Amino acid sequence: MKSRRPSCSDSGSESSELDSKSPEKYETATRRRMAANARERKRMEGLNTAFDRLRKVVPQWGEDKKLSKYETLQMALSYIMALNRILTDARRHHAPHRQWLDLQFDCVQPENYACLMRYDSQTGQEYINSSFSYQFDGHQSWRQ
DNA sequence: TAGGCCATCTGGTCCT
DNA sequence: AGGACCAGATGGCCTA
Numbered sequence: 001m002k003s004r005r006p007s008c009s010d011s012g013s014e015s016s017e018l019d020s021k022s023p024e025k026y027e028t029a030t031r032r033r034m035a036a037n038a039r040e041r042k043r044m045e046g047l048n049t050a051f052d053r054l055r056k057v058v059p060q061w062g063e064d065k066k067l068s069k070y071e072t073l074q075m076a077l078s079y080i081m082a083l084n085r086i087l088t089d090a091r092r093h094h095a096p097h098r099q100w101l102d103l104q105f106d107c108v109q110p111e112n113y114a115c116l117m118r119y120d121s122q123t124g125q126e127y128i129n130s131s132f133s134y135q136f137d138g139h140q141s142w143r144q
Numbered sequence: 145t146a147g148g149c150c151a152t153c154t155g156g157t158c159c160t
Numbered sequence: 161a162g163g164a165c166c167a168g169a170t171g172g173c174c175t176a
Contacts, residue, residue, distance in 0.1 A: 037154080043165075
């Protein structure tokens with residue numbers, strides 16, 4: 001539990017209009033609101049657990065900072081598209097090129113994400129190989 | 145200090 | 161009626 005709005009106790013404002021009505025109705029509304037809040041917390045908890053599981057299977061460049069929810073979804077999308085492309089290419093290369101397929105497959109295993117990276121000697125930074133191109137799309141602009 | 149990210153509360157809507 | 165889901169509002173924490 002990180003923070004709570006000071007004006008919002010678990011009682012909720014829904015019950016405020018019932019203040020003038022019977023105490024029983026007020027109590028019922030309060031209880032319902034508290035239950036709804038608890039369910040919502042539980043639901044969000046499940047959602048966050050799902051995000052954590054997704055973060056574990058999606059490539060993360062560097063261990064320093066965990067991906068935000070938005071970044072996680074973007075990364076998952078790119079990752080799926082990359083995998084899909086590998087399968088498509090594999091079909092084009094036919095069965096005899098089994099070694100090539102195995103190499104591609106190895107590259108998308110979590111322990112081998114590094115093989116997707118290239119080093120830019122000019123900037124001193126790593127960047128993503130063209131076979132897997134995750135890019136931010138300036139989401140902050142449309143989120144405003 | 146501003147901006148990004150997040151948790152929480154809340155009321156509305158839809159479904160069972 | 162009550163639960164699930166959603167989006168808006170709000171405030172706390174963290175970082176550049």
